Amino acid sequence: MQHFFFAIFFEKYLANSKIFCTFARLYVFIRIMIKEKIQNLLGQVESLQANTAEEVEALRIKYLSKKGLVTELFNDFREVPKEEKREIGQLLNQLRQTYEERINALREQAALQATKAEADAMDLTRTPDPIALGTRHPLSLVREQIIDIFSRVGFTVAEGPEVEDDNHVYSLLNFAPEHPARDMQDTFFIEKEIGVQKPSDILLRSHTSSVQTRTMLSQEPPIRVLCPGRVYRNEAISARAHCFFHQVEGLYIDKNVSFADLREVLLYFAKEMFGPETQIRLRPSYFPFTEPSAEMDISCDLCGGKGCSFCKGTGWVEILGCGMVDPNVLESCGIDSKVYTGYAFGLGVERITNLKYRVKDLRLFSENDVRFLQQFEGC
Numbered sequence: 001m002q003h004f005f006f007a008i009f010f011e012k013y014l015a016n017s018k019i020f021c022t023f024a025r026l027y028v029f030i031r032i033m034i035k036e037k038i039q040n041l042l043g044q045v046e047s048l049q050a051n052t053a054e055e056v057e058a059l060r061i062k063y064l065s066k067k068g069l070v071t072e073l074f075n076d077f078r079e080v081p082k083e084e085k086r087e088i089g090q091l092l093n094q095l096r097q098t099y100e101e102r103i104n105a106l107r108e109q110a111a112l113q114a115t116k117a118e119a120d121a122m123d124l125t126r127t128p129d130p131i132a133l134g135t136r137h138p139l140s141l142v143r144e145q146i147i148d149i150f151s152r153v154g155f156t157v158a159e160g161p162e163v164e165d166d167n168h169v170y171s172l173l174n175f176a177p178e179h180p181a182r183d184m185q186d187t188f189f190i191e192k193e194i195g196v197q198k199p200s201d202i203l204l205r206s207h208t209s210s211v212q213t214r215t216m217l218s219q220e221p222p223i224r225v226l227c228p229g230r231v232y233r234n235e236a237i238s239a240r241a242h243c244f245f246h247q248v249e250g251l252y253i254d255k256n257v258s259f260a261d262l263r264e265v266l267l268y269f270a271k272e273m274f275g276p277e278t279q280i281r282l283r284p285s286y287f288p289f290t291e292p293s294a295e296m297d298i299s300c301d302l303c304g305g306k307g308c309s310f311c312k313g314t315g316w317v318e319i320l321g322c323g324m325v326d327p328n329v330l331e332s333c334g335i336d337s338k339v340y341t342g343y344a345f346g347l348g349v350e351r352i353t354n355l356k357y358r359v360k361d362l363r364l365f366s367e368n369d370v371r372f373l374q375q376f377e378g379c
Contacts, residue, residue: 034076038091041069045098050106051113059106063099070096135377139246139365142353143228146248149272150226153265155250158225160211162232163190167199168210172217172332173289181206188232188243204232207346209289212251216333221340222254228349239361246349251325253335253342259292259324262343266322270298273352279305281316290323290344298355317355320347 041063050056063070073092080088147157160168170182177197180186191202211227227249235241252261263282270278278301282294297318300311307313322345327337350362357376359365364372 034073034080034088035091037069037073038095041073041095042098045102048102048106050110053107053110053114056103056107056110060103064096064103070099135373137365137373138353138357138359138376139349141376142356143246143248143349145273146269146347146349146352147226147228149269150250150265153268154224155226155252156224158211158215158227159229160205160208160214160227162205162230164203164205164210165199166197166201166203168213169203169205169207171199172213172329173209174326174328174332175288179288184234186234188234205229206233207231208247208249209344209346212249212344213329213333215251216253216330216335221335221342222252223342224252224254226250237363239363242350242362242366244366245362247346248349249344249346251342251344253325253330253340255340257324257341257343259343262322262324262345265343266296266320266345270296270319274298274301274355277301282322285321285323287321287323289326289329291326293321293323296320296322296345319351319355320345322346 048059050059060068062068065071070092073095077085077088077092151157166182170179175182182197184192187206188204189201190204192198193201208227208229208231211229212225215223215225215227227247229247230244231247232244235243237243250265252265263280267280270280277299279299281297283297285293285295287293295318297316299305300308300315300317302308302310303315305315307315311317322343325342325344330337330340330342350365353359353365354362
């Protein structure tokens with residue numbers, strides 16, 4: 001009987017031993033498997049690459065999400081024998097930290113690349129938002145239109161300084177020493193000896209004719225120039241006058257230039273600027289630098305020449321002064337008046353703009369009121 005019980009005990013013991021060995025081998029297998037996975041994943045971490053935020057997020061999901069490869073190892077960690085947990089736990093924590101650092105580094109790198117790509121694609125010459133793009137000033141529009149019209153008949157643009165001397169502004173243009181324009185109440189002088197007229201007096205030019213004298217002194221005929229620019233006069237600011245305004249003056253000097261040539265050029269300008277139905281008339285006038293001299297009127301396009309409040313019932317509107325260049329001016333500038341003749345004209349840009357756009361107050365052109373300027377968008 002004792003042998004019988006011993007046999008049964010030995011049989012159960014052997015069976016339990018087999019089960020124990022099986023579990024032992026299983027734990028060893030799990031430990032080895034986890035360590036191999038950890039080593040494999042550590043070997044992959046440096047090879048991870050991502051260029052965009054979407055690619056970085058895909059890597060995070062693959063490795064660190066709830067079903068990620070690193071997280072699955074933590075689930076397997078439950079089966080590790082107690083005496084192995086410390087070692088395996090340290091390895092797993094190191095693995096997770098390594099992947100988190102790598103993915104964070106890739107995220108920063110992707111953000112920098114996105115910022116650089118955005119900066120490379122940015123047009124640094126563009127007007128910054130939200131500043132809206134402006135439009136051209138009405139005076140600039142009309143000035144360019146005037147220049148374009150006269151350029152079609154051979155005129156080229158000439159420019160000169162706004163701060164001039166008396167010689168180029170008055171003396172060479174046949175102004176008498178006692179002419180009112182040379183008084184301080186009419187002209188802005190910068191340097192002037194009181195009571196004495198000197199060619200060296202410095203002033204703000206009162207007309208762009210000074211550019212004409214500089215051109216005649218520096219060039220040989222034939223001369224065909226257009227002189228646009230800003231001029232200054234000592235006047236009270238009102239709806240009809242200002243202390244600065246803009247002019248465009250023209251000069252043509254050659255052999256056999258006649259008053260008929262002047263009239264045809266001005267008629268061409270009037271029709272191009274104000275319409276093909278526009279008529280002109282020339283009235284005798286006086287300017288120190290032209291002889292004969294005239295003022296030119298155009299037919300009022302509001303009333304068709306019948307008379308209205310705008311043209312003061314006359315049917316005509318004055319727009320410019322003109323005439324044949326005085327022989328004294330030619331001689332003063334070193335041009336033989338017996339060989340060459342010429343004509344000159346001058347018009348105010350504000351005056352033409354008033355007529356073209358029906359602007360009744362000169363002050364609007366210099367007040368920078370956006371409500372006024374916005375009316376010219378698309379012109």
